[in-house]
Amino acid sequence: xxxxxxxxxxxxxxxxxLLLIQCNKPSEPEFVDLSWKVDTLWFDNEFQIAVRGIWxxxxxDVYVVGHSSSSLGEMWHYDGVKWSIVNLRERIxxxxxxxxxxxxxxxxxxxxxxIGFWIRTYHLIHYDGVNWNYVPIWGSEGGYLxxxxxxxxxDGLYPRLWAGGNNVIFYYDGSSWMRxxxxxxxxxxxxxxxxxxxxxxxVYALANRxxxxxxxxxxxxxxxxxxDSGIWVVVDSFRCxxxxxxxxxxxxxGRLSLWVSPSSGELYxxxxxxxxxxxxxxxxxxxxxxxxxxxxxxxNDIWAITYKAIFHFDGENWRFINELPNEFExxxxxxxxxxxxxxxxxxxxxxxxxxxxxxxxxxxxxRRLK
Numbered sequence: 001x002x003x004x005x006x007x008x009x010x011x012x013x014x015x016x017x018l019l020l021i022q023c024n025k026p027s028e029p030e031f032v033d034l035s036w037k038v039d040t041l042w043f044d045n046e047f048q049i050a051v052r053g054i055w056x057x058x059x060x061d062v063y064v065v066g067h068s069s070s071s072l073g074e075m076w077h078y079d080g081v082k083w084s085i086v087n088l089r090e091r092i093x094x095x096x097x098x099x100x101x102x103x104x105x106x107x108x109x110x111x112x113x114x115i116g117f118w119i120r121t122y123h124l125i126h127y128d129g130v131n132w133n134y135v136p137i138w139g140s141e142g143g144y145l146x147x148x149x150x151x152x153x154x155d156g157l158y159p160r161l162w163a164g165g166n167n168v169i170f171y172y173d174g175s176s177w178m179r180x181x182x183x184x185x186x187x188x189x190x191x192x193x194x195x196x197x198x199x200x201x202x203v204y205a206l207a208n209r210x211x212x213x214x215x216x217x218x219x220x221x222x223x224x225x226x227x228d229s230g231i232w233v234v235v236d237s238f239r240c241x242x243x244x245x246x247x248x249x250x251x252x253x254g255r256l257s258l259w260v261s262p263s264s265g266e267l268y269x270x271x272x273x274x275x276x277x278x279x280x281x282x283x284x285x286x287x288x289x290x291x292x293x294x295x296x297x298x299x300n301d302i303w304a305i306t307y308k309a310i311f312h313f314d315g316e317n318w319r320f321i322n323e324l325p326n327e328f329e330x331x332x333x334x335x336x337x338x339x340x341x342x343x344x345x346x347x348x349x350x351x352x353x354x355x356x357x358x359x360x361x362x363x364x365x366x367r368r369l370k
Contacts, residue, residue: 037366041361041362047069052340057105059080062343062350063077064364066362067097073085098123111127113151122151122163123150123151154195157199169182169192169195178230181230191207192205199265204224206269208221208222221237254273290307297345304318305340353365
């Protein structure tokens with residue numbers, strides 16, 4: 001009898017030890033489906049589909065935009081089962097190219113880019129739940145310089161929107177579009193790369209101006225904030241001129257894109273550093289020479305996109321997502337991939353890329369998280 005009791009106690013002790021070990025294991029992202037679904041955005045006789053932006057109202061309502069040589073595959077939609085071309089030809093004439101897509105709901109979606117071939121014009125379209133419609137955004141200003149250019153980004157807080165591009169930021173107050181003033185010394189020649197609303201009274205934009213330099217890279221980077229008068233003023237800036245080195249001595253923060261954490265409202269500047277703005281006290285928390293964008297649901301759920309690799313931060317550690325390739329099998333050969341953007345709602349994650357050779361194809365990697 002004593003031997004049986006001793007055996008039972010041994011089993012209980014072993015079980016408690018195993019339970020203790022499991023409880024002390026470091027936390028990991030809750031990746032339920034460990035496989036990635038891969039979809040190709042392409043059709044016969046297409047020469048180039050370069051995907052650039054992605055947004056969704058849910059994991060079964062996702063849009064991807066970019067450039068198509070045939071002006072047919074510049075927008076795709078995912079309904080939870082398959083990807084389909086959004087045919088804009090019938091309602092919007094011209095050579096269209098889109099850089100970004102953003103929305104407030106499945107019946108309120110916007111896409112920004114340019115239209116035209118030799119001479120491009122600022123271009124914006126809106127989906128109302130039924131149709132995509134062309135939206136004129138230069139108002140009554142008129143003139144060649146007021147409407148010729150391209151848009152790179154669009155973002156907002158309902159019902160307000162901001163769309164930025166070369167030498168311009170347009171503002172939508174919920175009923176009409178107008179052109180904001182930007183105070184950057186030296187006038188034109190800059191490009192607004194990204195816009196990030198933190199709150200109704202705190203909206204930031206990131207702009208770059210590059211200078212001619214055949215021996216290296218010479219640029220100025222500007223972090224702008226919109227004041228109550230609708231004027232964008234420079235909060236911080238730096239100029240960098242270097243020769244074949246990774247960075248100059250006065251490099252301050254990421255200069256390619258912005259991200260606002262949905263959980264904390266913290267502003268991040270991206271590329272190649274990931275910089276937490278920290279109320280004007282920049283703190284670099286991650287670096288990769290190819291870093292271009294981040295996205296996620298919180299400060300403890302951040303996906304980082306580089307040209308050739310994807311990383312994830314779970315609140316404690318950065319993890320290289322080695323399941324995603326940097327090459328893609330296309331017929332009888334492997335071609336390289338260039339990652340460009342991503343989106344998640346916490347239940348699924350989508351990452352887009354395109355091949356680096358022709359015919360150029362759009363690629364979407366998709367995985368369920370919960």
